[in-house]
Amino acid sequence: MRIGIYGYGNLGRGVELAAGQNPDAEIVAVFTRRDPQSVKTLTGCSVVSSSDILSYKDKIDVLIICGGSATDLPEMTPYLAGHFNVVDSFDTHAKIPNHFENVDKASKMNDKVALISAGWDPGMFSLNRLYASAILPEGRDYTFWGRGVSQGHSDAIRRIKGVRDARQYTVPCESALRLVREGKNPELTTREKHTRECFVVAEEGADLERIENEIKTMPDYFSDYDTTVTFISEEELKKNHSGLPHGGFVIRTGKTGINKEHSHVIEYRLQLDSNPEFTASAIVAFARAVVRMAVRKNFGCKTVFDIAPSDMSPLSPDELRRTLL
Amino acid sequence: MRIGIYGYGNLGRGVELAAGQNPDAEIVAVFTRRDPQSVKTLTGCSVVSSSDILSYKDKIDVLIICGGSATDLPEMTPYLAGHFNVVDSFDTHAKIPNHFENVDKASKMNDKVALISAGWDPGMFSLNRLYASAILPEGRDYTFWGRGVSQGHSDAIRRIKGVRDARQYTVPCESALRLVREGKNPELTTREKHTRECFVVAEEGADLERIENEIKTMPDYFSDYDTTVTFISEEELKKNHSGLPHGGFVIRTGKTGINKEHSHVIEYRLQLDSNPEFTASAIVAFARAVVRMAVRKNFGCKTVFDIAPSDMSPLSPDELRRTLL
Numbered sequence: 001m002r003i004g005i006y007g008y009g010n011l012g013r014g015v016e017l018a019a020g021q022n023p024d025a026e027i028v029a030v031f032t033r034r035d036p037q038s039v040k041t042l043t044g045c046s047v048v049s050s051s052d053i054l055s056y057k058d059k060i061d062v063l064i065i066c067g068g069s070a071t072d073l074p075e076m077t078p079y080l081a082g083h084f085n086v087v088d089s090f091d092t093h094a095k096i097p098n099h100f101e102n103v104d105k106a107s108k109m110n111d112k113v114a115l116i117s118a119g120w121d122p123g124m125f126s127l128n129r130l131y132a133s134a135i136l137p138e139g140r141d142y143t144f145w146g147r148g149v150s151q152g153h154s155d156a157i158r159r160i161k162g163v164r165d166a167r168q169y170t171v172p173c174e175s176a177l178r179l180v181r182e183g184k185n186p187e188l189t190t191r192e193k194h195t196r197e198c199f200v201v202a203e204e205g206a207d208l209e210r211i212e213n214e215i216k217t218m219p220d221y222f223s224d225y226d227t228t229v230t231f232i233s234e235e236e237l238k239k240n241h242s243g244l245p246h247g248g249f250v251i252r253t254g255k256t257g258i259n260k261e262h263s264h265v266i267e268y269r270l271q272l273d274s275n276p277e278f279t280a281s282a283i284v285a286f287a288r289a290v291v292r293m294a295v296r297k298n299f300g301c302k303t304v305f306d307i308a309p310s311d312m313s314p315l316s317p318d319e320l321r322r323t324l325l
Numbered sequence: 326m327r328i329g330i331y332g333y334g335n336l337g338r339g340v341e342l343a344a345g346q347n348p349d350a351e352i353v354a355v356f357t358r359r360d361p362q363s364v365k366t367l368t369g370c371s372v373v374s375s376s377d378i379l380s381y382k383d384k385i386d387v388l389i390i391c392g393g394s395a396t397d398l399p400e401m402t403p404y405l406a407g408h409f410n411v412v413d414s415f416d417t418h419a420k421i422p423n424h425f426e427n428v429d430k431a432s433k434m435n436d437k438v439a440l441i442s443a444g445w446d447p448g449m450f451s452l453n454r455l456y457a458s459a460i461l462p463e464g465r466d467y468t469f470w471g472r473g474v475s476q477g478h479s480d481a482i483r484r485i486k487g488v489r490d491a492r493q494y495t496v497p498c499e500s501a502l503r504l505v506r507e508g509k510n511p512e513l514t515t516r517e518k519h520t521r522e523c524f525v526v527a528e529e530g531a532d533l534e535r536i537e538n539e540i541k542t543m544p545d546y547f548s549d550y551d552t553t554v555t556f557i558s559e560e561e562l563k564k565n566h567s568g569l570p571h572g573g574f575v576i577r578t579g580k581t582g583i584n585k586e587h588s589h590v591i592e593y594r595l596q597l598d599s600n601p602e603f604t605a606s607a608i609v610a611f612a613r614a615v616v617r618m619a620v621r622k623n624f625g626c627k628t629v630f631d632i633a634p635s636d637m638s639p640l641s642p643d644e645l646r647r648t649l650l
Binding site: 021100126129130134135136138256257258261268269272273274277278280285288305306307309312318324325 | 343455588597606613629634635645649
């Protein structure tokens with residue numbers, strides 16, 4: 001499959017690397033809104049101005065759109081789905097139905113396949129919520145995130161006066177995880193599910209007490225959580241907090257039996273050293289399915305729920321049955 | 326969906342109970358090779374002789390075949406797939422390609438959909454092996470089973486002279502699990518992955534030493550494992566070992582990054598109080614997909630790899646996107 005990468009941040013770089021791990025994948029070009037001359041790719045693949053994208057219509061089997069969910073993807077994906085088979089990782093859960101509708105219209109009108117919200121959450125976590133709830137209808141599911149870096153929360157801290165840099169970790173509460181795994185079906189408040197650890201580099205002479213207070217009382221981001229703030233030096237931040245690890249748990253517990261006497265636990269866990277590289281790796285596997293669905297003329301907007309798993313593997317159906325079933 | 330249950334052992338009873346947890350499912354009848362008068366169902370659904378099965382061709386949307394993999398299913402599934410949409414849980418991994426071919430021929434010739442090898446292994450474990458290997462091509466996966474009762478191993482002990490009853494638990498080795506989770510990619514021998522715990526009720530006056538020795542040296546079943554044998558009373562067996570718990574782990578670890586510097590762990594875990602009831606619950610969700618594929622005239626033999634996850638849920642695609650994505 002001939003892949004185009006639209007947007008070259010952490011995710012785009014991850015797609016470039018993931019393609020290199022799949023012998024059936026080839027990167028045709030990276031498309032950027034910046035001056036192409038100013039962009040150096042990790043593996044030396046060519047960089048093209050995004051304004052030239054339409055001249056690649058016949059050279060690309062699937063275009064992976066690596067933009068942000070807030071403002072980029074709601075514009076980019078419907079537009080590009082009119083010209084290419086596309087995959088995006090739109091992750092604003094509340095706005096997915098609207099995004100789906102816009103992309104579905106564009107892709108159907110132009111005989112393209114578009115997959116939105118691919119990755120791990122939304123993505124593999126969503127799949128596990130679906131499978132587990134279909135199998136155990138009388139049950140309850142829980143999603144925990146972390147331990148991992150939240151870019152959104154780190155950015156929120158950086159906007160505080162006197163903060164030079166910051167890194168925020170979302171941490172699942174072990175005690176809550178334990179209750180869930182034991183099938184206790186607990187009602188958990190926001191505070192009981194996750195804690196937030198903040199590592200902050202302050203400007204010289206900044207009022208640390210004020211900064212800590214502003215973080216801990218910030219609505220939506222921190223005020224509903226037990227939050228710890230640790231001030232560290234810039235060197236320490238670089239040395240110990242430069243990665244982008246993440247992960248989490250999807251757990252469903254449910255009952256079966258004539259008297260509901262049997263409990264079952266289904267748990268899916270990810271522990272990722274690099275959130276963008278893992279997300280990109282999942283996206284490349286989903287992109288393979290998009291190309292195959294396009295060949296079968298199964299056009300329109302899809303989500304991970306619509307993808308037959310066999311379409312994601314480079315192995316043939318026959319090999320899959322022989323080796324993985 | 327109107328379900329028929331073909332065969333009424335532990336799995337058939339599980340299907341009967343699982344259908345009761347799904348408002349869109351209804352059991353039309355249980356089909357048995359025994360005298361129907363002699364079979365009492367758990368929830369009172371009707372029992373019919375298996376010789377009358379063909380008169381139900383228009384009354385059943387999907388027939389769930391609850392027979393054994395050794396001799397029942399290789400005969401039953403190809404025959405019944407010529408008349409019904411069917412699901413089975415054929416689990417002799419090495420013979421799946423041959424079984425697939427036989428069932429594919431019968432179902433395609435008669436415009437039916439047949440799903441083979443549904444359940445959790447093969448089934449949900451297989452799906453997780455596929456997803457994880459598609460996402461992390463440079464990695465390795467491990468399947469651990471247990472702690473759980475192996476019927477096959479329990480039966481093997483019961484065949485030993487002087488044994489009245491027995492229960493065998495397959496137990497995953499914690500130390501091996503730890504190495505795998507840490508991404509160490511260990512080479513593990515059979516002995517290092519699982520241990521086997523046997524609880525045996527001996528006939529009065531039997532030679533316990535000989536029995537223990539025969540168990541521990543039994544080829545294929547026990548000789549490659551660290552096996553413990555504990556003799557207990559019949560009462561204790563009934564009291565503490567009458568359930569059929571099972572479960573296990575599918576773990577894949579893999580690397581990404583320009584220098585493969587990032588490790589990732591994907592783990593899927595099941596912890597089941599009742600193996601047959603959970604298997605049946607999974608099968609009923611897969612049966613929903615079979616009925617939907619039949620409506621779309623997507624005929625032939627399928628495996629879990631060919632099932633789009635959305636087809637397994639009672640929720641509409643729209644509801645799925647809104648609530649689970």
